[in-house]
Amino acid sequence: MHTSKILAGARTSCAGCGTLGAFLLTFGSCVTYGQSAQSPSTTQGDLTQVSIESLMNMEVTSVSKKEQKISKVAAAIFVITQEDIRRSGARNIPDLLRIVPGVNVAQLDANIWVISIRGFADRFADKVLVLIDGRSAYTPTSSGVYWDQQDVPLEDIDRIEVIRGPGGTVWGANAVNGVINIITKNAKGTLGGLLSAGAGSGENTQELVQYGGKIGTNGAYRVFGKHFNVGNLAATDTAEAADGWHTLHGGFRSDWSLSGRDTLTVQGDLVRTGEGETVNVVLANALPQQPTFNSRTTADAGDILTRWNRTLKNGSDMSLQVYYDGYDRHEEGGVEDRKTLDLDFSHHLTAGSRHDIVWGLGYRVTTDDITPKYSKSFAPPQRTDNLFSAFVQDEMEVMSSVWFTLGSKVEHNAYTGFEFEPSAQLVWQPTTNQTLWASAARAVRQPARADTAIRIDTSIVPLDNGNFGVVQIAGTPNRKAEELLSYQLGYRAELAKQLSFALATFLNFYHHLQTDEPGAPFFVTSPGPAHTVFPVVSDDQAHGRTYGAEIFANWDITSRWRVSPGFTFLRMHVAADASSLDSAVGSVSGDVPNHKFEIRSRLNLPRNVQWDTTLYHVDALPDQGVPGYSRLDTRVGWGIGESTVLSVVGQNLLAPRHAEFGDDTPLHTLIRRTVYGQIEWRFAR
Numbered sequence: 001m002h003t004s005k006i007l008a009g010a011r012t013s014c015a016g017c018g019t020l021g022a023f024l025l026t027f028g029s030c031v032t033y034g035q036s037a038q039s040p041s042t043t044q045g046d047l048t049q050v051s052i053e054s055l056m057n058m059e060v061t062s063v064s065k066k067e068q069k070i071s072k073v074a075a076a077i078f079v080i081t082q083e084d085i086r087r088s089g090a091r092n093i094p095d096l097l098r099i100v101p102g103v104n105v106a107q108l109d110a111n112i113w114v115i116s117i118r119g120f121a122d123r124f125a126d127k128v129l130v131l132i133d134g135r136s137a138y139t140p141t142s143s144g145v146y147w148d149q150q151d152v153p154l155e156d157i158d159r160i161e162v163i164r165g166p167g168g169t170v171w172g173a174n175a176v177n178g179v180i181n182i183i184t185k186n187a188k189g190t191l192g193g194l195l196s197a198g199a200g201s202g203e204n205t206q207e208l209v210q211y212g213g214k215i216g217t218n219g220a221y222r223v224f225g226k227h228f229n230v231g232n233l234a235a236t237d238t239a240e241a242a243d244g245w246h247t248l249h250g251g252f253r254s255d256w257s258l259s260g261r262d263t264l265t266v267q268g269d270l271v272r273t274g275e276g277e278t279v280n281v282v283l284a285n286a287l288p289q290q291p292t293f294n295s296r297t298t299a300d301a302g303d304i305l306t307r308w309n310r311t312l313k314n315g316s317d318m319s320l321q322v323y324y325d326g327y328d329r330h331e332e333g334g335v336e337d338r339k340t341l342d343l344d345f346s347h348h349l350t351a352g353s354r355h356d357i358v359w360g361l362g363y364r365v366t367t368d369d370i371t372p373k374y375s376k377s378f379a380p381p382q383r384t385d386n387l388f389s390a391f392v393q394d395e396m397e398v399m400s401s402v403w404f405t406l407g408s409k410v411e412h413n414a415y416t417g418f419e420f421e422p423s424a425q426l427v428w429q430p431t432t433n434q435t436l437w438a439s440a441a442r443a444v445r446q447p448a449r450a451d452t453a454i455r456i457d458t459s460i461v462p463l464d465n466g467n468f469g470v471v472q473i474a475g476t477p478n479r480k481a482e483e484l485l486s487y488q489l490g491y492r493a494e495l496a497k498q499l500s501f502a503l504a505t506f507l508n509f510y511h512h513l514q515t516d517e518p519g520a521p522f523f524v525t526s527p528g529p530a531h532t533v534f535p536v537v538s539d540d541q542a543h544g545r546t547y548g549a550e551i552f553a554n555w556d557i558t559s560r561w562r563v564s565p566g567f568t569f570l571r572m573h574v575a576a577d578a579s580s581l582d583s584a585v586g587s588v589s590g591d592v593p594n595h596k597f598e599i600r601s602r603l604n605l606p607r608n609v610q611w612d613t614t615l616y617h618v619d620a621l622p623d624q625g626v627p628g629y630s631r632l633d634t635r636v637g638w639g640i641g642e643s644t645v646l647s648v649v650g651q652n653l654l655a656p657r658h659a660e661f662g663d664d665t666p667l668h669t670l671i672r673r674t675v676y677g678q679i680e681w682r683f684a685r
Contacts, residue, residue, distance in 0.1 A: 056071050060073065062077070062163055062167070062181040065358050066358050071429070071433075074439050075488075075490075076102065076163065076490055076506070078100045079162075081159055085160075086154075087612040087635065088635070092151075093150060093152065094113040097162070099566070099598060099614065101596070101598075102118055102164040102504070103180075104116045106661040107660050107661070108123060108661045109233060109668060109669040110232060110244060110275070111245035111275040112148070114660075114663075115128065115180075117164050118506065118570060119508075122663065123144065124142040124450075126174065127177040127482075128175075128176070129171055129180070133267065135303060136342070139338065140368070140449060141368065142449070149299055153210070153226055155208065155210070156222070156224070157182060159183050160181065160183070161181045162181075165178060166441040166484055168441065168443035169393060169421050169422065172389050172409050173387075174445050190222045191213060191220065191222075191684075193682065193683045194208065194209075194211070194681070194683075195680070197678065199677060200675050201674050202233075204230055205228065206226075206228040206229075219255065219256040221255075222252065222253055223250075223251070224249075226250070227247070227248050232244045233672055235278070235669055242277065244276055245273070246275070247273040248273075249270070249271045249272075253266075264307070266304075267305050269301075273298065276294055276297070277667075279292070279667070281332070281375045282374070284377070285372075285527065287457075292667075295331070296331075297330065298330045299328065299329040302325065304324050306321070307322075308321075314349070321342075321343070322341075322344075323341075324339075324342075326339040326340065332375070332376070334371040335369075335371045337369045338368045339366065340367075342362070343363045344360065344362045345361050346358060346360035347360065353397075356395040356396075358393050358407075359390075359391060359392040360392075363387070364386070365386050365387075366385050366387075370382075375457045378454055379453055379455065383449065383453070385415075387413050389409060389411040390410050391409035393408075401429045402427070402428050403426070404425070405425040408421060416481045422441070423439060423441035424441070434491075434492075434494075435492050436490075437488075438490075439488045441485075444481040447480075449475075451476070452476060454474070455475070456474075468531050469532035469534050470531055474535060476539055479539075480512040483510065483512055484508055484509070485511075490502070497556075499554070501551075502551070502552045502553070506546070506547060506548060509544075510545070512542075513542035513585070515540065516536045517538075517541070517581050518534070518535070518581055518582075519537055522535070539582075541579050541582070542575065542585045543577060544574035544575070544589075546570065549569045552567075553566075560604040561601070561603045562601075563600070564600040565597075565600075566597070566598050569594070569595055570592060572592060573586075573589055587623055591624065593628070598615065607638075609636065609639075610638075612636075612637070613632070613633070614632070617631075625662050627659075629655070629659075630654050633653070634650050634653065635649045636648050643683060644680065649675070650675050655673065657671060
């Protein structure tokens with residue numbers, strides 16, 4: 001079992017509506033539709049007001065740190081829009097990400113998700129970079145994300161830009177298999193009040209109070225408070241688990257127009273979360289005990305971010321962003337405390353008539369203090385790391401319909417020194433509504449604290465004469481950075497005014513992947529009682545290959561009905577190098593499904609009623625004993641006047657419960673069928 005998994009382990013009726021929704025999704029309807037409740041403040045009955053053409057020409061910023069139309073981007077990018085968010089029925093970001101082809105979302109228990117892109121799935125999926133308004137959400141402890149600490153009111157998200165494929169040239173280390181960039185709304189777009197409350201089966205409740213106003217003639221703000229509670233899921237078909245979860249979240253955002261050329265954003269959050277889980281862990285201070293018991297986790301997290309944007313006289317623009325964040329996480333019988341300060345500068349300019357250049361500099365310092373836990377410890381327990389970076393990217397217009405982009409990021413980290421992450425991209429638009437693109441890139445995942453400094457007692461081994469042994473995994477100080485060489489080819493087109501299509505294919509080669517190398521057993525007397533240690537040392541003696549394709553389409557069947565199917569195909573192979581003794585490293589290939597299919601239907605009915613349905617099918621994970629499953633989610637929303645929306649959501653309607661991931665550390669639980677109702681009321685200042 002690999003260190004990332006061990007680290008995760010140390011935390012060691014509506015069905016009728018769903019059936020009718022599936023029928024309508026398949027066979028259509030001849031109803032004459034009326035106005036629909038797009039939001040409490042705006043009614044919009046015609047789905048094509050957000051037309052296929054406007055979706056293709058939507059501007060994104062995550063690929064190159066500048067505004068680009070999707071039609072000109074040489075990357076597999078998917079945008080979750082405000083409309084997608086509102087009509088999804090989702091109550092959290094992980095559930096929103098399920099709709100993205102190429103993104104695998106599996107819920108491990110009520111408060112833990114396994115979210116990966118193009119393979120390598122575990123609780124700390126360490127090859128995906130998550131950003132919230134430009135602030136990195138990953139933890140250098142594991143290079144993963146504590147998703148239970150990443151709460152953003154869905155009503156305040158402007159869009160989520162998801163890049164499948166490497167983004168290291170712009171975003172640096174850990175942007176290996178993809179980037180998830182969550183972008184919230186400008187405060188000027190959320191004036192007035194918002195009250196939202198919901199409740200449903202399984203002790204699920206959620207409340208949001210928010211107010212936004214103007215500051216003088218040039219500024220605006222919003223403040224909010226949010227609480228939610230998620231009840232325990234099912235441990236088995238007959239027993240309840242102990243993984244309930246609750247969170248309190250308060251935050252603010254302010255946006256200022258300082259002049260005709262300067263804008264300023266200041267925002268911050270405070271989050272407190274508490275949750276449970278059932279673990280089976282070795283008690284390192286009470287050997288040879290390895291009990292199964294219910295454990296509690298609490299975390300306090302906060303952040304403050306400031307971003308200044310300026311348009312220069314020559315038409316170029318620059319941005320300076322500074323943020324500070326930290327968290328104090330009590331889990332597994334110990335405490336993890338981390339503080340991070342990050343500075344980022346970027347400048348976008350044109351040179352001549354053919355060069356569009358973005359360059360930037362960055363600096364990050366992070367400190368931690370990690371006390372011993374049930375089965376693991378870090379040596380040293382405290383550490384400070386500095387990360388220096390610089391990047392440049394030049395988009396060159398080769399001819400009127402062909403663009404070539406070349407760039408690289410250079411970083412210096414405390415583990416492996418200098419790292420280079422170059423990329424080359426080519427875009428060809430044979431017609432105004434077709435784009436063919438190709439790219440090649442190198443990206444790295446720099447080592448984390450868990451790779452270099454951790455010690456974990458993973459299991460007790462009974463021996464003869466009443467003796468026992470302990471299997472112990474230890475990090476290695478001189479780890480190499482994991483490396484990706486990625487090649488992509490894609491096509492997107494507006495095939496008709498009612499139909500768009502996107503295809504992305506990829507071939508990835510990985511080097512220096514993690515292995516667990518067995519060592520020679522030895523006998524110790526401390527900590528007592530005396531026992532044999534079976535050491536396993538983390539190393540980087542494996543390689544891998546993945547290839548696959550992702551397909552997505554939008555089809556406006558009528559002006560009131562949009563259907564969006566998507567399909568993902570993935571093949572993954574990981575093997576140990578000839579120098580490795582790790583015989584189990586290939587099993588990570590079985591942690592991701594080979595196929596995933598989803599189809600979304602958004603339907604506007606008379607009298608301001610909307611009916612939205614999503615059907616998923618996810619392949620089995622045979623190595624984990626998790627069968628394939630189909631999931632049906634549906635939402636009915638009713639807009640009452642200009643200020644109120646009532647909605648009812650059903651999730652997982654096809655079965656009373658199912659497993660989505662089979663990792664038993666912590667013990668995984670079963671996802672239940674749920675029904676949830678919500679009321680949302682907006683009022684003016």
